[in-house]
Amino acid sequence: MLYDLLIQTNMPMFKGEGATLGGTERQILTVAEKLASDGVNVGIIHSETDGTDKIVENVKHLNVYRHHLAKSKLRVYCNQFSYMHNIHKGYYDLYGPHVPMLSPIEINSSEKSYNWIHNWYNSDNLIPRVYNSEAVKKYTTKKNKDDTVIHYMIPKGIDVKPLEQREDYLYWMSAFGKGLKEAILLYINLYEKGLRKPFYISIPPQRLKKDVDIINIVLKDINKHGYPITFLGELDYDNAMKTLSKASCLFRPSSPQETFGLVYLEANSLGVPVITCSNDAGKEILIDKNNMFIEKTTEVEDILYWLSDIQDKKTSVDMSKFDPDFISHKWINLIEKN
Numbered sequence: 001m002l003y004d005l006l007i008q009t010n011m012p013m014f015k016g017e018g019a020t021l022g023g024t025e026r027q028i029l030t031v032a033e034k035l036a037s038d039g040v041n042v043g044i045i046h047s048e049t050d051g052t053d054k055i056v057e058n059v060k061h062l063n064v065y066r067h068h069l070a071k072s073k074l075r076v077y078c079n080q081f082s083y084m085h086n087i088h089k090g091y092y093d094l095y096g097p098h099v100p101m102l103s104p105i106e107i108n109s110s111e112k113s114y115n116w117i118h119n120w121y122n123s124d125n126l127i128p129r130v131y132n133s134e135a136v137k138k139y140t141t142k143k144n145k146d147d148t149v150i151h152y153m154i155p156k157g158i159d160v161k162p163l164e165q166r167e168d169y170l171y172w173m174s175a176f177g178k179g180l181k182e183a184i185l186l187y188i189n190l191y192e193k194g195l196r197k198p199f200y201i202s203i204p205p206q207r208l209k210k211d212v213d214i215i216n217i218v219l220k221d222i223n224k225h226g227y228p229i230t231f232l233g234e235l236d237y238d239n240a241m242k243t244l245s246k247a248s249c250l251f252r253p254s255s256p257q258e259t260f261g262l263v264y265l266e267a268n269s270l271g272v273p274v275i276t277c278s279n280d281a282g283k284e285i286l287i288d289k290n291n292m293f294i295e296k297t298t299e300v301e302d303i304l305y306w307l308s309d310i311q312d313k314k315t316s317v318d319m320s321k322f323d324p325d326f327i328s329h330k331w332i333n334l335i336e337k338n
Contacts, residue, residue, distance in 0.1 A: 001041075003060075003072040004335050006110065007032060008045040011078075012207070013061065017049050020205040021237075022175075023262050024118045027132075028078060030153050033057040034324045035331055043070065068106075074335045075110035076130060077102070078118065102127060112337070114146075120256055130334070132260040133281035148334065151285070152260050153327035154319055162271035163245055166311055169198045171247035171272075173240050173263060176203065176211040179254030181218055184229065186253055189300055191227055195307060197248060198228035202235040245270045248310045252276045253294055253303065261285055268317035273310060275303065285322075288315040 007028055012019035019025065028044065036042045036058035043060040045067050047053075054061040062070070107113050107127065115121075116130045120139055128146035131137040137149055172183055180201065187199045203211045215231055223229055235243065244250065250267040257280030258264065264274045264282055268291070276282045278293040290313040292306045320326070 001071070003043050003070060004041040004074065005032075005035060005331070006043045006045055006062075006067075006070060006072040006075045007078055007116070008064075008068075008075060009078040011046065012048075013044060013046045017047060018207050020207050022204050023260075024078070027118070027152050027262075029059075030155055030324075031327070031331060032059045034153060034328050038328055038332070040332065040335070043067070043072075045070070069109045072110045074112045074114065076114045076116040077127075078116040112334075114148075114334075117259070119259055133284055135279065135281040135284065136259045150327065150330045150334070151322055152262055153324050154262070154265060154322040155324060156319075161245075162269075162314070166248055166272065167246045168248050168311060169200045169246075170249055170251040170307075171244055172199070172201045172251050173235070173244060174203065174252070174258075176214055176218075177256075178258070179252070179256060180215065181222075182254035183251060184218065184222060186300070186303075187229070187251070188222070188227055190304055190307070193300065193304055195304060197307065197310075198230060199251065200230050200232055200243065200247070202232040202240055202243060204240070205234045205236060241266065241270070244272060247272055249307070249313075250274045256280075258282065264291075265317055265319070265322070268315040269319070271314040271316070273313045273315050275306065285317075287318055290315050 009028060011025055013025060013028070021029070032042045032044055043062050045062045045064050047061060047063045048065070053063060102113060113127045114130045115127055117136055118132055120136065125142040125144040128144040128148070129137070129140065131147065131149045132152055134149055137147060170187065172180060174180070201215065203215070206212060212234065219229060219231055232243065244267055250263065250272055252258070253275050255277065257277045259281055261276070261281045264276065264286055267274050268286060268288055273288070273290045273292070274282065274286065275292040276294065278295050282291070283293060292303070
């Protein structure tokens with residue numbers, strides 16, 4: 001069988017194999033299922049422990065051992081370390097941007113191969129990349145002439161609607177490694193300068209629970225003066241959205257920033273302003289003047305001033321350039337590209 005598109009990832013996509021669907025995993029499924037509904041023959045190669053193949057929403061979920069070299073018009077390797085096949089269930093060795101992404105046999109199993117970049121990877125340019133933002137493309141120093149940008153596809157409709165009156169807490173709803181400690185340190189500095197808004201923290205469901213442990217340790221070590229910082233633990237998507245909808249702002253002022261910023265769009269669609277750094281993807285996707293971008297000249301006092309009337313600030317967002325039909329055409333054009 002010649003697939004139109006094969007997506008290969010080392011991230012579990014079945015609950016029985018330990019999957020917890022974060023933003024990257026949800027985007028893989030969103031794109032695959034939309035393209036399949038448009039008549040594209042799509043497979044996802046990911047299952048390592050379940051020997052059977054499954055069809056879900058017309059997408060073929062394939063066992064990695066039996067379908068590793070399946071033929072396709074386009075194959076994208078998603079969120080892999082280099083060298084990707086040196087990884088097994090969380091163990092990896094030989095990581096480095098100098099290592100070629102794929103072997104010739106792997107490249108020759110498809111008419112075109114791309115690395116679908118969702119994180120700040122500066123990988124070898126043996127094969128071109130599909131970046132999820134111009135910010136990440138700019139970050140990569142070794143270019144390939146066929147590198148391209150396809151923004152995230154955002155499903156239509158969010159169940160939680162904007163509230164007339166939000167509460168006063170700042171909210172963090174991402175993994176620890178996305179700059180949480182730096183955000184906590186900034187929050188404490190703001191608090192010492194007079195900010196009297198609590199700070200709520202949640203993380204997506206975790207496979208290994210490392211974030212739960214380290215956040216509890218950090219808060220125990222750092223919060224010896226009774227700062228109003230509350231760890232809500234792991235929240236599933238629906239509960240995270242409900243908590244976000246009540247927040248005075250989405251507090252993401254630290255590094256590394258978002259490569260696309262799906263959570264930024266979700267926040268603004270709920271009327272919730274975002275604070276983030278100007279060198280991530282926020283400036284590409286956010287249009288509302290009530291957001292704040294931390295620039296080279298920004299100081300703590302500027303953030304304190306922005307937060308002074310934060311509950312009166314409401315945001316909106318333009319989702320048209322992330323519409324599933326619009327983004328689907330970009331993927332189809334890449335499949336059919338000669």
